[in-house]
Amino acid sequence: MGVEASIEVRAAGGDRTAFTALMTATKADLYRFIRRYVGDEAEAHDVLQEAYASAWLAMRRYDSTRPFDVWMRSIALNKCRDWSRRRSVRRVVRGVMGLDAPEATAVGEDAPMPEARLDDQRRAQDLQHALSELPDALKAPLLLATLEGRSHAEVASILGITPKAVETRIARARKKLVDALA
Known part of the structure; x- marks a missing residue:
């Protein structure tokens, strides 16, 4: 067998x-x-x-x-x-919230104010734009570790770099995002 x-x-x-x-x-x-x-x-x-x-x-x-x-x-x-x-030309994010999102159909007191939704959309667009402007060497470790929840060792394995390099690149990416969004 x-x-x-x-x-x-x-x-x-x-x-x-x-x-x-x-x-x-x-x-x-x-x-x-x-x-x-x-x-x-x-x-x-x-x-x-x-x-x-x-x-x-x-x-x-x-x-x-x-x-x-x-x-x-x-x-x-x-x-x-x-x-x-x-x-050569990046597309602009068309919007964060689609019509099928629960927030889009909320009414009454639970519905976010239109101004708040617009502010949220603008912030999300700004963040998406700032992320798209990051160099690949910084964007990939940030997305893999922060948004995907992978360990630095896993990210290092995927990217073929050391865990310390992952840590450094994530710190640099975060600083660039903070500067871009300031």
Whole structure:
């Protein structure tokens, strides 16, 4: 009686069903990361598709001793960097709150005042713009650690740098954001 191969090993062997299962398991988190990085929903979907297409093409080279989500995060980060280089004009954030958000349909005393919603939207747009202006070397560690909740060691593994470099880059990114938003 043999031991069943892990889903990652099966995917690396060309098993599309196994790869689809891995994709399903990692898609939501990876999309959130990409969305934060590129700042545009439609572009994020495109970058996500590119990341999974590249992963499928490179799957035979996947090192099963490395966590699949970390490997995918590295691929997605490279695709985000490619997107940044290709993009000459960044899109302006169209709005933070869609019509289907609960706040948009709130009425009565619980509804935020229109001025407060506008202020929140402006602050969110300013933050998104400031994030998009950060250099890749600062943006990636900040997003991975702060917004994704990954440890400095995990971020270091994904980016191929030391945990101390991650800490330094996050501190620099935060300072740049504070300066940009001041």
